[in-house]
Amino acid sequence: xxxxxxxxxxxxxxxxxxxxxxxxxxxxxxxxxxxxxxxxxxxxxxxxxxxxxxxxxxxxxxxxxxxxxxxxxxxxxxxxxxxxxxxxxxxxxxxxxxxxxxxxxxxxxxxxxxxxxxxxxxxxxxxxxxxxxxxxxxxxxxxxxxxxxxxxxxxxxxxxxxxxxxxxxxxxxxxxxxxxxxxxxxxxxxxxxxxxxxxxxxxxxxxxxxxxxxxxxxxxxxxxxxxxxxxxxxxxxxxxxxxxxxxxxxxxxxxxxxxxxxxxxxxxxxxxxxxxxxxxxxxxxxxxxxxxxxxxxxxxxxxxxxxxxxxxxxxxxxxxxxxxxxxxxxxxxxxxxxxxxxxxxxxxxxxxxxxxxxxxxxxxxxxxxxxxxxxxxxxxxxxxxxxxxxxxxxxxxxxxxxxxxxxxxxxxxxxxxxxxxxxxxxxxxxxxxxxxxxxxxxxxxxxxxxxxxxxxxxxx
Amino acid sequence: xxxxxxxxxxxxxxxxxxxxxxxxxxxxxxxxxxxxxxxxxxxxxxxxxxxxxxxxxxxxxxxxxxxxxxxxxxxxxxxxxxxxxxxxxxxxxxxxxxxxxxxxxxxxxxxxxxxxxxxxxxxxxxxxxxxxxxxxxxxxxxxxxxxxxxxxxxxxxxxxxxxxxxxxxxxxxxxxxxxxxxxxxxxxxxxxxxxxxxxxxxxxxxxxxxxxxxxxxxxxxxxxxxxxxxxxxxxxxxxxxxxxxxxxxxxxxxxxxxxxxxxxxxxxxxxxxxxxxxxxxxxxxxxxxxxxxxxxxxxxxxxxxxxxxxxxxxxxxxxxxxxxxxxxxxxxxxxxxxxxxxxxxxxxxxxxxxxxxxxxxxxxxxxxxxxxxxxxxxxxxxxxxxxxxxxxxxxxxxxxxxxxxxxxxxxxxxxxxxxxxxxxxxxxxxxxxxxxxxxxxxxxxxxxx
Numbered sequence: 001x002x003x004x005x006x007x008x009x010x011x012x013x014x015x016x017x018x019x020x021x022x023x024x025x026x027x028x029x030x031x032x033x034x035x036x037x038x039x040x041x042x043x044x045x046x047x048x049x050x051x052x053x054x055x056x057x058x059x060x061x062x063x064x065x066x067x068x069x070x071x072x073x074x075x076x077x078x079x080x081x082x083x084x085x086x087x088x089x090x091x092x093x094x095x096x097x098x099x100x101x102x103x104x105x106x107x108x109x110x111x112x113x114x115x116x117x118x119x120x121x122x123x124x125x126x127x128x129x130x131x132x133x134x135x136x137x138x139x140x141x142x143x144x145x146x147x148x149x150x151x152x153x154x155x156x157x158x159x160x161x162x163x164x165x166x167x168x169x170x171x172x173x174x175x176x177x178x179x180x181x182x183x184x185x186x187x188x189x190x191x192x193x194x195x196x197x198x199x200x201x202x203x204x205x206x207x208x209x210x211x212x213x214x215x216x217x218x219x220x221x222x223x224x225x226x227x228x229x230x231x232x233x234x235x236x237x238x239x240x241x242x243x244x245x246x247x248x249x250x251x252x253x254x255x256x257x258x259x260x261x262x263x264x265x266x267x268x269x270x271x272x273x274x275x276x277x278x279x280x281x282x283x284x285x286x287x288x289x290x291x292x293x294x295x296x297x298x299x300x301x302x303x304x305x306x307x308x309x310x311x312x313x314x315x316x317x318x319x320x321x322x323x324x325x326x327x328x329x330x331x332x333x334x335x336x337x338x339x340x341x342x343x344x345x346x347x348x349x350x351x352x353x354x355x356x357x358x359x360x361x362x363x364x365x366x367x368x369x370x371x372x373x374x375x376x377x378x379x380x381x382x383x384x385x386x387x388x389x390x391x392x393x394x395x396x397x398x399x400x401x402x403x404x405x406x407x408x409x410x411x412x413x414x415x416x417x418x419x420x421x422x423x424x425x426x427x428x429x430x431x432x433x434x435x436x437x438x439x440x441x442x443x444x445x446x447x448x449x450x451x452x453x454x455x456x457x458x459x460x
Numbered sequence: 461x462x463x464x465x466x467x468x469x470x471x472x473x474x475x476x477x478x479x480x481x482x483x484x485x486x487x488x489x490x491x492x493x494x495x496x497x498x499x500x501x502x503x504x505x506x507x508x509x510x511x512x513x514x515x516x517x518x519x520x521x522x523x524x525x526x527x528x529x530x531x532x533x534x535x536x537x538x539x540x541x542x543x544x545x546x547x548x549x550x551x552x553x554x555x556x557x558x559x560x561x562x563x564x565x566x567x568x569x570x571x572x573x574x575x576x577x578x579x580x581x582x583x584x585x586x587x588x589x590x591x592x593x594x595x596x597x598x599x600x601x602x603x604x605x606x607x608x609x610x611x612x613x614x615x616x617x618x619x620x621x622x623x624x625x626x627x628x629x630x631x632x633x634x635x636x637x638x639x640x641x642x643x644x645x646x647x648x649x650x651x652x653x654x655x656x657x658x659x660x661x662x663x664x665x666x667x668x669x670x671x672x673x674x675x676x677x678x679x680x681x682x683x684x685x686x687x688x689x690x691x692x693x694x695x696x697x698x699x700x701x702x703x704x705x706x707x708x709x710x711x712x713x714x715x716x717x718x719x720x721x722x723x724x725x726x727x728x729x730x731x732x733x734x735x736x737x738x739x740x741x742x743x744x745x746x747x748x749x750x751x752x753x754x755x756x757x758x759x760x761x762x763x764x765x766x767x768x769x770x771x772x773x774x775x776x777x778x779x780x781x782x783x784x785x786x787x788x789x790x791x792x793x794x795x796x797x798x799x800x801x802x803x804x805x806x807x808x809x810x811x812x813x814x815x816x817x818x819x820x821x822x823x824x825x826x827x828x829x830x831x832x833x834x835x836x837x838x839x840x841x842x843x844x845x846x847x848x849x850x851x852x853x854x855x856x857x858x859x860x861x862x863x864x865x866x867x868x869x870x871x872x873x874x875x876x877x878x879x880x881x882x883x884x885x886x887x888x889x890x891x892x893x894x895x896x897x898x899x900x901x902x903x904x905x906x907x908x909x
Contacts, residue, residue, distance in 0.1 A: 125550075125551055127692075127693075200544070209550055210548070210550040210551050212545065212548060212549055212550045213547060213548045213549075213557065213562075214543055214545060214562050215557040215559065215561050215562045215585075216545075216548040216554065216556075216557050217544075218558075218561040218562065219548075219556040219557040222692060223692050226689075226690045230687070230689045233687075234686060271543070271564055271565060271605075271606065274605055274607075275561070279561075320893035329890070332882070332885075333566075335890065335893070336889070339892065
């Protein structure tokens with residue numbers, strides 16, 4: 001109880017943003033990401049935007065000045081796939097194949113709990129019943145500015161999240177949000193819709209409604225895109241001349257699918273990366289894959305490069321099973337993944353594949369930092385690591401004209417650290433979101449407080 | 461390039477062989493008798509076979525003295541190499557789903573099947589539905605990606621199922637897999653319901669076909685109508701009506717076998733193979749008249765009520781009535797010794813060595829429409845070959861080497877000798893992970909998706 005009270009107090013204290021609308025951070029090291037590092041320069045923030053950033057930028061007379069000696073300014077970090085701000089959401093993860101455990105699968109995902117709407121729906125008898133589909137839902141319409149996770153993740157330097165509804169096969173459309181502790185949800189939205197979140201773990205077991213298998217989920221998705229093409233054709237014909245033509249039935253599932261600028265598909269194993277790349281090409285949809293546990297394997301990066309599809313790499317690296325029956329020796333494939341998964345980013349970098357990190361439910365700053373450090377230890381340069389959490393996700397979602405780097409004219413999402421962002425001793429001193437300053441909590445309590453969790457923690 | 465990269469990942473990637481000679485072997489060709497001689501393989505095909513052959517210069521030579529060579533075994537009924545479930549059991553007609561979408565080329569059962577001499581398998585949807593999903597024929601090209609596993613040019617199929625399995629999910633009373641008195645109970649619950657489900661599906665498919673034929677006719681006349689909606693479920697059945705998709709029907713009892721063939725006659729399509737078909741011997745004349753193949757078990761029965769009337773002479777009796785008969789596994793373990801299953805056909809029913817071997821090679825090839833490529837050792841056919849240390853229709857025979865398209869995909873000596881190194885590598889990784897400090901990640905971070 002006492003702990004709770006303290007947490008609550010901290011929460012309130014830190015949510016208070018500094019109200020100054022003009023800020024100048026001078027004599028700081030600036031990691032612009034889009035350009036070279038400025039060893040000693042000034043960043044001016046005005047009305048929520050970066051007014052200027054450079055070596056010889058004058059400090060405006062009306063600015064609140066931050067003495068940046070010994071400090072480093074980075075662009076705010078972007079969580080490329082998140083559920084922060086979504087009511088009742090568990091942190092996002094790449095539940096890759098799901099279904100009723102096929103052979104050779106290393107992951108079996110707990111099927112997402114049905115939404116209230118889905119639970120009330122009658123049993124789906126085929127694709128025409130649009131099972132487990134809420135494609136029309138948009139994160140921007142649902143985000144809650146009072147989600148306590150906003151403050152937790154912001155403490156680690158995340159200023160922007162691409163947040164998604166994640167339940168169902170066509171779960172809905174994501175939105176890019178700035179993690180301000182605002183009054184209105186609308187103020188948080190940076191761009192929307194960001195894409196349709198698709199999961200493959202639709203199977204609810206034998207005797208449930210359609211679909212119950214991975215091949216059923218794939219057939220369903222394929223049918224939906226065929227239907228969308230046909231729907232568009234019929235609607236256009238009707239719009240041209242409705243006389244004598246039967247009125248096409250409004251289909252919100254197809255409307256949602258058609259409104260999505262891109263799709264997000266789950267792919268952890270190499271087999272899944274291959275399968276989903278082919279599937280996206282067949283559907284003729286711009287796609288992003290998420291997961292990437294076996295992206296370290298030879299061939300994966302080349303495949304992604306060939307199809308020119310970006311990958312969101314989960315920072316929840318596979319881990320050695322602990323407290324397991326010693327007789328349950330993990331397979332060579334699993335052991336290899338545990339050993340090599342963090343080397344995927346450097347392999348992707350070398351192959352020229354566009355990739356970004358996503359937190360995959362790791363909310364606390366310390367754990368996030370450790371997870372990124374694993375990729376750095378496996379050979380990823382610090383510059384590339386920071387890029388994978390700033391400019392790269394911005395480019396993947398087509399929002400690099402407003403976020404992702406320290407450049408004049410972009411949104412003033414900045415983090416200020418003492419020391420290198422990925423050093424153990426380094427702490428995020430200040431976070432600016434939309435030009436408002438937030439002070440990270442002194443010691444973020446471990447364990448992602450305030451999160452609604454489902455399923456086991458840790459790796460799978 | 462990509463294929464090469466994928467293949468190179470796997471420790472047991474096939475060794476490329478341009479030209480290969482297997483000499484001094486006892487060769488069971490299936491179509492041209494059993495001979496003592498040699499086989500020449502060029503560019504993945506059998507270039508020569510006979511007692512005396514011209515050995516090309518620079519060829520890789522395998523001396524198979526005292527060993528046997530047979531064509532690669534073909535399993536007409538398997539469910540290996542499938543991700544995320546083999547049944548889309550939610551609906552009675554699931555013809556929209558396709559095994560091709562969920563091939564898992566890294567299923568270890570593929571490698572084990574190879575070690576049992578299997579080079580080709582018909583991968584079927586499960587038997588939960590009256591009309592199941594679309595099927596695919598794979599070559600066991602272990603180490604390749606999913607697309608490279610597919611038997612090029614083999615006609616795709618669809619799974620049908622009759623009897624206990626498809627009616628179980630609608631059973632309101634109880635029993636294995638029964639729905640009981642729940643809202644989940646699914647039509648049909650009886651054999652007559654199964655028939656009705658199939659007929660209804662083909663009524664729909666005929667109407668769908670007529671709609672598309674009408675559209676195509678209008679387009680041919682130069683009109684620009686709006687095309688009908690493409691329906692994946694009916695598209696597959698339309699292909700059946702057009703003869704472009706084989707029907708592989710799971711069945712047991714004589715009455716339901718006749719029922720299905722009557723449906724096929726009524727709607728103008730053919731049943732390509734009857735699968736399991738344990739009572740096939742009772743209606744062998746009718747099956748032969750329809751032209752269906754029969755893919756059965758050797759001596760496995762009484763595991764459910766509809767399998768009580770089975771006899772081990774089924775394969776031989778059906779063969780004698782002129783039916784093309786194969787023996788299948790339906791199981792990843794049984795798949796590894798189909799050679800000894802074939803041997804049982806010699807014991808039960810007095811099949812010759814060649815007739816018995818054909819039941820796991822040439823006959824399934826005929827049933828799958830791929831006998832121009834595989835199923836026997838003949839000049840021009842794919843070099844899918846298995847070397848056994850002993851007479852292969854024998855429990856004690858062990859597979860020594862397996863070739864697909866002339867490439868070696870399994871080698872018993874290599875496999876056995878590589879085990880200590882693999883085990884050491886694994887133990888090294890386990891030790892490394894055990895010594896690593898536990899680094900708790902996340903808190904109670906859950907997963908969704």
